Structure formats: structure tokens, C-alpha cells
Amino acid sequence: MSEIVVRPLETMAEYTAAEEIQHITWNMPDLEIIPAHALHAMQHSGAALLGAFDGERLVGFTFGILGTVDVPGRIDPVAAARLKMYSVIAGVLPEYQHQNVGYRLKFAQRDFAQRIGVRLITWTYDPLESRNGRFNIGKLGAVCHRYLRHFHGDMSGLNAGLQTDRFEVEWWVTSQRVAARAAQKWRPLRLESLLAGGALLVNEATFDNGLPLPPPNYVSRPSNLMLVEIPTDFQAIKRADLALAQRWRQHTRDIFEGMFDSGFLVTDFVSHEDPNGRPRSYYLLAHQDS
Template sequence: MEIRELREIAEFEQVYELFDGIWHPEPRNVPATVELMIGFAHTGNYVAGAFDGDRLVGASVGFRGGGRSLHSHVTGAAVTGRGIGYALKTHQREWCRKKGLDTITWTFDPLVRRNARFNLVKLGARIEQYLPDFYGEMADAINEGDASDRILAVWSVREAAGASPAPGVATCPVVLEAGEDGRPVAGKSEADVVLVGTPPDVERLRREDPAAARAWREAMREVLGGLLEAGGHVVTLTNHGEYVVTKH
């Protein structure tokens, strides 16, 4: 697999088609237009593609944020399980090193367990903020019908990748978990370290039981969002898909 920055209109058109195949967005909700990618690349921002031979199999678009930071706006891969996302992130990190940047930020849906595991465990990014309905209504096949709550992730360019050591969690209380019907059950605890569960597959849940998916959204906003707003910190994600949150 070859990862490289993109410069030609035909390459940006391939990225547009790749993203369209992943998200199937309505015209008013495309992740990045060809014109925007051209503008980003021309002004020294990050637009890169992953190629398997001549075929584009993944792409990432980002722009410089405040201070010495890159905001990774959208990253997508045509297939899963081939390490395309990790390869793009690694390339993006090296690009930032060469440009003298210190951090990479991006947002992700706190309900999507596999993304949380990738970001927190594999990459070792840290969570900085819970952002309720960050993008407003999103008209695409993955997000439609749900509020666009997001978590702001921050990844150090200089530090070693990988998750932080997790505190012992075997006896930590769970303050959000799935009940017998799959719907969220929220609780409270005075413990210093708590676990916040996630649904196994929220994207499937949105298709099969939209009301349950919305219940998870509301519960996650109240529980995880509330903990972060009160000064809590997410340490990592357990093997069972629970956020490990320290309150101090």
C-alpha cells in the first residue's frame, strides 16, 4: 500500500467517489467537496490517499487548526481489516512532524465502539471534550436520524503511540450498560473510577431499532458527557467496550 499526498483534480475526484461510497450522503452533506480538497491542498493542508496499485482504497482530509495543530476532518477506507486507517494516521502523524506541528485532533461518535477502540487503544489518543450535536443534522446513510454528538480526540505527534495504562477495572462500578432488552441502563456511583458502556453495534441498532439508538445517544450524552463536563478524564476503553473514566 502506498500513502501519498494528492495534487491532481482526478485524484480529488477519486476521493469524492470513495467518500460517497462509504457514507452515501445527500448532496448537501458531502464530507468534502472536490473544490474544498483542491483549496486545502493548495494552501498547505493535508489531503492524502492510500493506494493499492492504481486503486484508491482510503483517504484523509485535514486542515491546520489553532496553534501547532492539524484537525483531521474526515478519514475513510473502502474496506476494513486491512490496516488502511492506521496507515493513513501514521502517514498523517509523520507529515505533522515534518511540518513542526505538535498535535492532531479529530472527532468521533462516542457510541461507535470500534472507532473508540481504534482511537483510544491502538493510537493512544486522549479525549478532550464531549460535543453535543456537533454537526447538527447529518443526511447520510450512517448518521441520519440521530443527533451528531461527537468526542474531540487529541493525539500527540511527539509521544509514542499506544494506550495509557488503565487502572484496575475488575471492581469498578458500571454507570451505563445494556439491559436485557439491549437498551441503556444508567446509574450513579461515588467511586473515583467508573465504567461507561457502549452498544455493540450502534449503526446496526439505528437501522433495526431507531428508538433504542436514540435512547443510547441520550444516555451517553448524560453520563459520559456529564462526567467529562465535571472534570473527569477517559483513560482507555476496556475489552468489553466500556470507557474507563477517572473523576479527577
Template sequence: MAEPIIIKPLTTIEELEQVQELERDVWQMDPVPVHQTLTAVKNGGLVLGAFDGDKLVGFNYGFAGFKDDEVYLCSHMMGIAHAYRRQGIGELLKQKQKEMALQQGYSLIKWTYDPLESLNAYLNLSKLRAIGAEYVENCYGEMNDALNKGLPSDRFQVHWHIASEYVNGETVWIDQLPLRDDHVLVQYQLRSDQLPQLSDHISLEKMTTTASDYDGQAKLDHHSDKQGFWLPIPDNFQTLKKQDHALALDWRLKTRKIITHMLALGYVAVRLLKTDQGVHYYLFVPQHRLAL
């Protein structure tokens, strides 16, 4: 029987040098200097490692953040060795991060991810119950690593309220919301090559009216089946980008427009629903309905 993956904090120079090697393997980029990660660990930050025996196969790096009179842990990087992906190691790292952050006095963790990466979205929203609360256009400028090269580096900033009822309690009403065609924010179709393409017909005015009307209904009836809006994204954005770069850019720009509009209305992304139709769906609900 294989040994279980062990998650533990990393605090020594030697351990943080192992993180650098994993960074190079994951992103083919220059790693974060050890003097930076070591200083972060000594000043409210947290670096966690996932070990298969003595081998480091995953890590998570975060440092102390502060904005608008609010202190939080800024979870900056998480990487998993290629041979160990899709084995739940990312979730193990995040749950350990939550545990240790609570011990250190944090109640909020923030990080960013590409909103078109469905694996990250499913982990962050559906499994961990973080919320997609902010959208940053071209967050890191032009990036040349394999995952990001050639597209604006747009990012969802997620807020993980680790001490909240929303994260730690029941969310049955959210998990039971049905995918309704009349609450899908934009339609898509599968092309002849089976790649999904969004419609060009996006009416923000209609979305504003619909969302505003709907929000009023939601406040009156907490058990209504009209509590969410849905947005499709590709089920595998990296594959789509490799096959048709122009189509990937089209997805980036159209979803950027829709997501920023929904956030401005007071909605946040709370789940990713998986389908076998070439797309998965974000679920947006009014933020005021969440026990944060």
C-alpha cells in the same frame, strides 16, 4: 501475494477528484469541493490516500486549525471503501498522518467521531492513544446519510498529542486496569432480542462523589487498581439502530449525560475494552495523570 496498501499524500486536482468519488461511495453525500481540499493542502492541510495498486481505497483529509492560542491539524474526514474495511487501512492512514504532521511542525491532531461507534472508538483510543477530551451535542445538526440519519449527531472530539510521552511511551498502568463492577458508571441488561439496554437509574450525584473520592486516591497511589471508571456502549450501534431506533436514541441521550459529566470532572476517555457480552466499555481516567 497481494500487493501492500500504499499510503501517500495527495496534491493534484486529479488525485483529489478521486477522493470525491470515494466520498460519494462511502457516505452517499455530495463531496467536498476540490477547490477546498486543494487550498487546504497548499496552506498547512494534509490529504492522504490509501492505494491498492492504482486504485484509491481510502483517504484522510485534514486542514490547519487554531483555537485558544493553539495550532493543530484538524483531521476532518476519513473514508475507506466498503470492500477494504476491517483490514487496518484506517490505522495506516492515521499513522502516516501522524508522521507527516510531525514533519510539518504539528504536535496535536484533533477530530470527531460518534462516541457510540465502537470500531472508531477502538482505533482512536486503544490503538492510536488519542483521548476523548470534549463532547459536542448534535455537532453537525440533522444529517441524512446512512450512518447518521435519525439521531442527534453527537460527537466525541479526540485530541491526539502526537509528540507526547503518552502517545509514544509506555502506558502499562492504563492497559492493566481491571474492569470492576463497582466502577461501572451505569449498568445494562440484554433484552429478549439480545439488544443491550441501559438502566434508567443514573445518579450524577453519586457519580460526582465517587469520582471525586476516587481522584484523590489516584493522586496518592499511582499503582492502585482504582484508577478508572467504565461506561458500556453497544458493540454494534448501527445494527442496534436498525432494529430499534428508540433504543438507539435512549443510548445516545443517556451516554451523553454521563460522558459530559465525567469530562466536567476532569476525566477523559482513554481506551475501549472489547467484550463478548453485547457491549464494549470506555475507560475514563483523570486527564492530569496523562503525560500529554
């Protein structure tokens, strides 16, 4: 692998290569991908279409469009007062994952947004996908206080029969929090330190045949810092036991909707290995008034 270069896509061959990355990375059928001609047209009209190149080969890309923040009851005479970027999709070929390619693409998207005067980028992802949680919340410094039920409607494949709930995250690109991540000054938090400091674990999982089970109930008493456990490998649960995946969806939906309604904000992500050597994953939430 030569040095990866991040730059805008420029040719129809590169737009077509972005189609293939959608197929490979997300296993998307033809009807669901964003076609090359649409990517080109939207980039021409100001969208952020950035690629990671190994030599001349496109190995990953990120695509963002301009939008506006919905503020009910508020009318702004100038649309720029509510301007944001919506990050539609990002993907990296499997053989280039875990090599900071996605990280570089997102921070190139941040640079693009700053150059045009946009402070906020939003996107959605499945909150039960721990790898994405660690990347979006932990490594990038996004935050979340909005839960979207069944956002994409019914889907096929491993998602068939499972509600497509999503976190809508906010990435405030000019914040000190994000600047620290850009400088790679973020250090993963330790579960033991958080618990010793008074953080409250809401929903400790148990295990059966190697699969994590959500508890029948969860802790609801208030604390300024709350930890919510999610499966470390939700894809494995979907393959092994759809009913269990549905239980995790409903369980965490109830928790996050209730906590967001009570003023909590997802602020970080915690990875942990328990005494039995099992990987565990948690979101850290803080009350916005604390």
C-alpha cells in the same frame, strides 16, 4: 492486493477518486462531500491530504487542515502558540478495511504534523460507534474530555431523528502514549483485570431480543477509574429501534458530560465477550488529577 503505498494526492484524477471514496465510505450525497477542486486548493495551501494506494488505485485517504486551539481569555501574539491540525475526514474503501490501511493513513498524518512542528491533531466522531472508539482511543492513543451536543445538526438516513453528538478527541502526536501505539506496543485491556483493580462500571447494560438496553440509572459515586458501557453495534440499534438509539444517546450524554465536568478523561477502550458470548464495549476514564 499489492503493497499499499501512502503518499500525498497529486493529480486531479486522484482528487476526484477521493470524492468517490466519500460517497462509498460515508454514503454521502453530492451536497455534503468535499469536492476535488476544494481538496486540491487546500492541499496547495498546506493541508495534509494523504492517500493509500494499491498500485495506481486510491483506496483510502485522510484530510487535515491547520487550525488553532480556542483558549478563552487568552491572547497569543504569535498564532503558532495555539496551532493544531484538525482532521476533517478519513475513509477507506470497504474491501480494504480491517487491513491496517486506516491505521497507516493516520500515522502518516502524524508524521506530516511532526514535520511542520504541530503537536496536536483533533477530530470528532460519534462516541456510540464502538469500532471508531476502539480505533481512535485504543489503537491510535487519542484521549477525550470534550463532548459536543448535536454537533452536525440534523442529518438524514439512519441518523434522521437522532442528535448528532460527538466526542472531540485530542491526539498528542509527540507523546509517549502515541509513540507506543506507533510501535504497535498497545495491548487491549481486559475488563476482568480492570474491575479487579478497582475500576467502577457505571452503567451495565441488559438485553432484550438481542439488543442492549441502557440502565434506568447509573453509578455516580467517584472512583479514579470508571468504565462506561456503550452498544457494540449502534448501527444495528438505529436500524431496529430508533427510540432505543435515542435512549442510548441521552443516557451516555448525561454520563459523559457529567464526568468531563468532574475532571475525567477518556483514556482507553475495552472490548469484552460476556459469559453468554455477547460482545460488549466500554470506555475507560481516568481522573486527570489521579
